Amino acid sequence: MTSQGFPAVGPARVSRELGIWLRIWAVARRHAYVLVRSPHRLFDVTVWPIVDTVLFGSLGVFFVRQGGPSSPGQAGVAYLLSGIVLWHVVYQAQIAVSTGFMEETWSRNLLSLMVTPLRELELVAGIALFGLAKLVMGVGVVALAAYALYAFDVTALGLGLVPVMAVLLAGGWAIALLVIGLMLRFGNGAEALAWGIMFLVMPLGGVFYPVEALPGFIRPISMLLPTTHAFAAGRDLIDGGPMPWGELALAAVGTLVAVAGALAFLAWMLRVFRRRGYVTRYS
Amino acid sequence: MSDVLRARGLLKTYRRGRAVDGVDLTVRRGERVALLGPNGAGKTTTLLMCLGVVEPDGGTVEIAGHRLPRGRSAAMAHVGFAAGYLPLPERLRVGEYLRMFGQLYGLADPDAQALRGLQRFGIPQLAAAMGTELSSGQKTLVGIVKATMHDPGLLVLDEPTASLDPDVALRVRTGLAALCDERGTALLVTSHNMVEVERIAGRVVFLSAGRVVADGPPLEVAARFGRDDLEEVFLHLASARQASEHTEGLRP
Numbered sequence: 001m002t003s004q005g006f007p008a009v010g011p012a013r014v015s016r017e018l019g020i021w022l023r024i025w026a027v028a029r030r031h032a033y034v035l036v037r038s039p040h041r042l043f044d045v046t047v048w049p050i051v052d053t054v055l056f057g058s059l060g061v062f063f064v065r066q067g068g069p070s071s072p073g074q075a076g077v078a079y080l081l082s083g084i085v086l087w088h089v090v091y092q093a094q095i096a097v098s099t100g101f102m103e104e105t106w107s108r109n110l111l112s113l114m115v116t117p118l119r120e121l122e123l124v125a126g127i128a129l130f131g132l133a134k135l136v137m138g139v140g141v142v143a144l145a146a147y148a149l150y151a152f153d154v155t156a157l158g159l160g161l162v163p164v165m166a167v168l169l170a171g172g173w174a175i176a177l178l179v180i181g182l183m184l185r186f187g188n189g190a191e192a193l194a195w196g197i198m199f200l201v202m203p204l205g206g207v208f209y210p211v212e213a214l215p216g217f218i219r220p221i222s223m224l225l226p227t228t229h230a231f232a233a234g235r236d237l238i239d240g241g242p243m244p245w246g247e248l249a250l251a252a253v254g255t256l257v258a259v260a261g262a263l264a265f266l267a268w269m270l271r272v273f274r275r276r277g278y279v280t281r282y283s
Numbered sequence: 284m285s286d287v288l289r290a291r292g293l294l295k296t297y298r299r300g301r302a303v304d305g306v307d308l309t310v311r312r313g314e315r316v317a318l319l320g321p322n323g324a325g326k327t328t329t330l331l332m333c334l335g336v337v338e339p340d341g342g343t344v345e346i347a348g349h350r351l352p353r354g355r356s357a358a359m360a361h362v363g364f365a366a367g368y369l370p371l372p373e374r375l376r377v378g379e380y381l382r383m384f385g386q387l388y389g390l391a392d393p394d395a396q397a398l399r400g401l402q403r404f405g406i407p408q409l410a411a412a413m414g415t416e417l418s419s420g421q422k423t424l425v426g427i428v429k430a431t432m433h434d435p436g437l438l439v440l441d442e443p444t445a446s447l448d449p450d451v452a453l454r455v456r457t458g459l460a461a462l463c464d465e466r467g468t469a470l471l472v473t474s475h476n477m478v479e480v481e482r483i484a485g486r487v488v489f490l491s492a493g494r495v496v497a498d499g500p501p502l503e504v505a506a507r508f509g510r511d512d513l514e515e516v517f518l519h520l521a522s523a524r525q526a527s528e529h530t531e532g533l534r535p
């Protein structure tokens with residue numbers, strides 16, 4: 001008997017703790033099936049990473065050739081290529097989680113999921129777990145393409161890359177939580193933000209250049225973004241400097257604040273979603 | 284007999300007006316209840332509030348002793364839900380879809396339960412089929428298998444047989460009746476098919492303008508309205524609602 005007096009009838013069930021992991025795993029696997037059976041979804045982790053690498057790698061090579069062999073622009077190629085590798089950590093993390101949630105709305109599966117023991121955070125965790133696999137694929141393709149086409153070895157940056165990537169991963173998730181919150185509130189019309197918001201973060205986040213390269217009035221906004229400090233830390237590593245703990249600390253604290261803010265926003269939007277009965281948009 | 288669903292004083296107002304106005308709804312273990320009413324009566328909103336998907340403005344909902352919304356996850360382990368209007372996800376095989384939901388319900392062996400459910404409704408051959416390959420009737424059956432594979436204490440079905448031919452509808456009714464009898468599963472169903480409701484439900488709850496206007500065995504409810512069957516009650520309530528809306532529209 002349960003504490004409420006209802007008999008524990010029916011088929012055998014796993015423990016409560018295992019049940020949480022099983023639900024997260026079920027969501028992750030469901031999305032893996034979708035990816036494997038939708039070849040166009042593989043574009044995000046194969047074609048676009050190569051296109052980005054060729055675009056930014058060739059841009060860097062072109063400018064270096066304009067300046068000659070002693071040009072200070074030599075470092076620019078490395079900045080561009082490391083920037084695009086690191087950018088894909090944010091991009092893949094964000095897009096995988098946002099489109100994973102969208103998939104549930106496109107397939108009108110949201111209502112069915114909401115009438116199971118699955119908790120909202122477990123749904124997001126399952127999609128994020130699946131997103132990690134996509135991220136490894138996408139970032140791996142960029143890194144391989146950079147090495148094969150421009151002889152740029154991102155692993156030469158050393159272990160310092162690990163905390164930089166971890167901060168960028170969490171930053172991508174924070175943006176995804178924000179996008180999901182907006183979709184809960186505004187419906188599928190907010191889908192475009194999943195991609196559009198990245199076009200805002202890319203120039204403001206100092207992916208390829210230091211904040212000083214931005215127009216003066218934009219710099220304060222750029223400095224507020226935690227990704228800006230993570231990319232700056234990445235460039236410090238390219239320059240062969242010591243581990244940039246100061247930038248990393250700023251990036252980590254900023255990312256923590258961003259994740260906490262995004263979670264609070266998501267919880268608020270979820271309350272609005274339930275209060276206004278928006279689930280009927282997807283059923 | 285213990286209550287598997289207990290909703291008290293449910294209130295919900297949307298921008299267009301009050302959708303649910305003080306609904307009390309109790310479903311006891313093993314009971315088969317139909318929630319009826321014309322379009323706009325508040326059935327779906329009531330159902331969604333009982334399932335914890337829509338937050339009521341007022342009132343309480345308790346499922347298997349778990350109070351919503353705090354106990355939603357634990358409560359949903361006792362609930363199965365299927366709706367005739369919900370499709371199957373496109374890029375999943377039936378077996379994969381059922382395994383996924385079995386895992387969401389925490390089943391130790393979801394594949395075995397899925398197979399048992401498919402056999403119960405006479406469709407074990409569909410396990411390897413893609414969701415897109417199924418007819419609407421087969422999709423509905425798979426949805427019901429999904430909703431029953433964990434032997435829920437409360438099975439909620441929204442328009443379950445809306446797209447089914449009489450043969451499949453009979454198979455659904457028979458399978459559901461067997462499940463309810465064997466497992467003591469309570470059934471809460473909405474339908475516009477009054478003949479079907481009379482066959483499957485032991486109790487009907489009629490809603491009109493967001494309020495419960497009748498609650499009891501089908502024939503008793505029909506008699507209370509001076510009608511021969513539920514279809515006549517339904518038509519009576521629908522025309523009364525239309526007349527009321529018309530009168531409201533004529534007011535200065």
